Amino acid sequence: MSVKINTATFSGIEGISITVEIDISMGLPTFNIVGLADTSVKESKERVRAAIINSGFEFPINRITINLAPADIKKDGSLFDLPIAIGILAASKQIYSEDIDKYLFIGELSLSGEIRKIRGALPIIIEGLKNDIKNFIIPTNNRVECSIVKNSCIYPFDNLKQVISFLENEDMLPITINYSNEQENNNSKFDFEDVIGQESSKRAIEVAAAGGHNILLWGPPGSGKSMLASRIPSILPELDYEEALEVTKIYSVSGNLKEEGLAKYRPFRNPHHTSSNISLIGGGRNLAPGEISLSHNGVLFLDEMLEFKKSVLEVLRQPLEDKIVKISRANGNISYPANFMLVGATNPCPCGFYASNTKVCTCTDHEKKLYLSKLSGPLLDRIDIFSFVTSLKYEEFNKKTKSEPSVSIKERIVKAREIQKSRYKNDKLCCNSQMTGNQIDKYCKLDSQSNKLLKVVYTKYNLSNRAYNRLLKLSRTIADLDGREDIQYSDVIEAIQYRKFINENIV
Numbered sequence: 001m002s003v004k005i006n007t008a009t010f011s012g013i014e015g016i017s018i019t020v021e022i023d024i025s026m027g028l029p030t031f032n033i034v035g036l037a038d039t040s041v042k043e044s045k046e047r048v049r050a051a052i053i054n055s056g057f058e059f060p061i062n063r064i065t066i067n068l069a070p071a072d073i074k075k076d077g078s079l080f081d082l083p084i085a086i087g088i089l090a091a092s093k094q095i096y097s098e099d100i101d102k103y104l105f106i107g108e109l110s111l112s113g114e115i116r117k118i119r120g121a122l123p124i125i126i127e128g129l130k131n132d133i134k135n136f137i138i139p140t141n142n143r144v145e146c147s148i149v150k151n152s153c154i155y156p157f158d159n160l161k162q163v164i165s166f167l168e169n170e171d172m173l174p175i176t177i178n179y180s181n182e183q184e185n186n187n188s189k190f191d192f193e194d195v196i197g198q199e200s201s202k203r204a205i206e207v208a209a210a211g212g213h214n215i216l217l218w219g220p221p222g223s224g225k226s227m228l229a230s231r232i233p234s235i236l237p238e239l240d241y242e243e244a245l246e247v248t249k250i251y252s253v254s255g256n257l258k259e260e261g262l263a264k265y266r267p268f269r270n271p272h273h274t275s276s277n278i279s280l281i282g283g284g285r286n287l288a289p290g291e292i293s294l295s296h297n298g299v300l301f302l303d304e305m306l307e308f309k310k311s312v313l314e315v316l317r318q319p320l321e322d323k324i325v326k327i328s329r330a331n332g333n334i335s336y337p338a339n340f341m342l343v344g345a346t347n348p349c350p351c352g353f354y355a356s357n358t359k360v361c362t363c364t365d366h367e368k369k370l371y372l373s374k375l376s377g378p379l380l381d382r383i384d385i386f387s388f389v390t391s392l393k394y395e396e397f398n399k400k401t402k403s404e405p406s407v408s409i410k411e412r413i414v415k416a417r418e419i420q421k422s423r424y425k426n427d428k429l430c431c432n433s434q435m436t437g438n439q440i441d442k443y444c445k446l447d448s449q450s451n452k453l454l455k456v457v458y459t460k461y462n463l464s465n466r467a468y469n470r471l472l473k474l475s476r477t478i479a480d481l482d483g484r485e486d487i488q489y490s491d492v493i494e495a496i497q498y499r500k501f502i503n504e505n506i507v
């Protein structure tokens with residue numbers, strides 16, 4: 001007799017529907033799994049056999065063939081254990097369920113029949129719903145992430161025995177969605193009100209956050225670069241449901257999901273400078289998403305950016321441009337979203353005190369040059385704003401007052417983002433940093449005074465076209481923060497300030 005069971009797997013953050021076909025026929029006892037299953041799926045034979053026996057059922061002594069369809073998709077992982085076991089029990093008539101096809105099953109089995117947590121449950125549920133399956137039988141430990149999907153009925157179980165009893169009696173109510181649109185007010189544990197002074201860097205960060213621009217904070221050690229960076233998520237707009245779902249999907253397939261269900265906050269990732277290409281970009285044996293995808297819709301903070309290996313910094317170029325990362329594997333590519341705001345921090349030289357107002361730099365010109373050479377042209381070209389973070393004078397940090405809280409900075413940013421959203425509703429972009437040639441011509445018109453100024457700067461510093469456009473985009477964001485349609489001379493002056501890097505050079 002043959003039976004079909006619904007299940008699914010995932011590639012990247014997208015689910016893929018799979019049907020498990022089980023055929024049991026007379027003949028010498030064999031147990032085969034076909035349909036492009038890799039070794040991790042083939043190992044499931046032993047787990048399924050032991051789990052069935054240890055749950056008090058019989059393992060049929062016949063010819064058992066399992067087909068995972070469609071056959072052209074490579075399947076790996078242990079999440080098919082549960083559907084295979086259910087299929088064998090149904091095909092050997094040990095369970096009686098009229099409507100087994102209204103469920104989708106996922107879960108790894110232990111030898112004793114317990115159901116273990118799997119990676120990627122969230123994209124699987126979303127895929128099931130697309131195919132009109134509403135009922136999901138899943139491991140108990142995946143229940144939080146699964147219950148955030150609207151219109152799904154989730155049935156979580158600890159072991160195989162419970163699933164079988166449920167299928168025969170249907171004596172349990174599903175868990176349904178408990179997503180609410182209410183957001184907590186303070187979406188980060190860090191707040192700008194605790195940062196005393198540093199007004200110009202705070203303003204630069206505000207402009208960066210408003211227009212989705214990448215920013216590099218540079219200055220002497222201990223000046224508070226990390227303190228500033230870690231507060232950026234507190235001024236970014238709230239995640240909407242779609243964005244939150246995307247973030248949660250990435251954490252679901254990476255196996256990093258905490259017990260909080262739908263992501264509430266924009267991610268802030270802070271990989272160490274010894275990180276490898278794989279941990280940053282993604283890949284490895286499981287083709288897991290890397291830091292750049294884990295910071296999707298949030299912030300990727302590279303502290304001590306120049307301490308990262310040059311090859312690691314170079315691999316950031318493509319995702320910074322495309323907002324998506326493609327990872328090659330033996331049979332094709334897999335891609336993950338990677339739309340993050342890059343925030344870097346660096347000392348200006350090996351000793352750290354170049355341009356400092358408290359100590360004297362002891363580096364030679366050659367040492368300084370060598371140090372900065374890691375920021376190659378093309379990567380440097382993808383940083384929009386440079387902000388010098390000074391060491392604070394004693395009177396400044398000893399002030400007892402608090403600074404402006406994140407929540408009021410955020411208000412201005414949200415307004416500026418709304419202006420951009422309505423401006424670009426037909427352009428398929430969401431913020432100023434994403435503008436290209438035509439849009440820059442259309443939305444960044446300058447008066448004659450500003451035009452003259454930019455012409456002088458362009459010639460004097462021998463700017464590239466890209467660098468010139470960057471000045472226009474920054475000016476646009478500064479005007480948006482002020483709620484103005486027209487770009488003024490002062491906006492352009494401020495934008496030029498953000499392009500000044502070491503030695504007052506404009507890059």
Ligand SMILES: [Zn+2]
Binds near residue numbers: 349350351361362363
């Ligand atoms: Zn130095």
